[in-house]
Amino acid sequence: MVDKLPEEEHPKPGFGWAARDQSGVLSPFKFSRRATGEKDVAFKVLYCGICHSDLHMVKNEWGVTQYPLIPGYHDGTVTYGGYSDSMVADEHFIVRIPDNLPPDAGAPLLCAGITVYSPLRYFGLDKPGMQVGIVGLGGLGHVAVKFAGAMGVKVTVISTSPDKKQEALENLGADSFLVSRDQDQMQVQLFSDQLFTKVSSTNNHLGFLYTVLGFFIFLCRLQWKQWMVSLTSVRSSPSVAFSCSIEVSWKASFGRCSGEAS
Incomplete structure (x- = not known):
């Protein structure tokens, strides 16, 4: 004070x-x-x-x-x-x-920009031909798609809204687009080097990320209380069993997760 x-x-x-x-x-x-x-x-x-x-x-x-x-x-x-x-x-x-x-283009780069740029570099997902998923196409998601594309990475955008498909593919240059509410679309073959970067506060994608990918990263948009609710809801599900370790830094909250359907 x-x-x-x-x-x-x-x-x-x-x-x-x-x-x-x-x-x-x-x-x-x-x-x-x-x-x-x-x-x-x-x-x-x-x-x-x-x-x-x-x-x-x-x-x-x-x-x-x-x-x-x-x-x-x-x-x-x-x-x-x-x-x-x-x-x-x-x-x-x-x-x-x-x-x-x-x-005006530089104004968002030291908040939204560094929030998505840092994990791409930190996890080495900045090599041409690698595959990265961007979950959510809001402010951070837009910047993440552009950064990843500039690095030569193949980008998959996952959104709850099919209305964002044109924005993702035509305006931002993403390589593919999935609607998370469409279960048929979500049953896709994922690649071993694919990291899904969550840049949306919605929790609708979490069960998929935990149990299928085995690796995830959460950016600062997700509030701590939301994170706790998400983690609890997935752990209590009778169809999911997993163990998870979390590391928190000032730039991002991230962890590695192993899980399987039971």
Whole structure:
């Protein structure tokens, strides 16, 4: 808990869009940034991406929000977020956007982008000809399909909605598309190097991932309470038996699972 408000400690005027309550409505807000220190960088904000954690914080869904809150990684203490006209940040955490990358295209890359890029690299699923499944085609899913495609990986998109087939295949360049509600489609031959990356908060795919694939990765969209409910519901099913070990890091929650139908 800080003794003073940011406005009392920081002399640099700023303007942003803040949530003042759990309604989710943002309104204009004047505040102050800290002065630029020896290792700081001050910059004008042209575009700011959004992380789903921003939405959780705006609506106080985790019960820790301190209002007023400016989304874009407002840390609740002395730094308001990026939904504002300027930022001051430590130079060690600043990445220069290349001249050939439009600023609006770069805005989501250090949240949605790194969330899906990191596991593809970490698990070595970045080689041409390998097979990767993307479960869910929301914000993270779109970026995951594009990254995997750029790496030369063959991409299968799994979604609960058949309406996303055209988006996946024609607009994003996925190689194949499966509707998880279609049991006939889901009875496909999977490959040994295929990793299914879950980028959706829906739990409809979990039993399939646990029992058929034997290997899975969950990204940060899945809340801890949802994860516990999912794990419990699968373990209690009379038709499924498996053992599972979980490792958690700041980038992702992932694990290896062995299972068989009984």
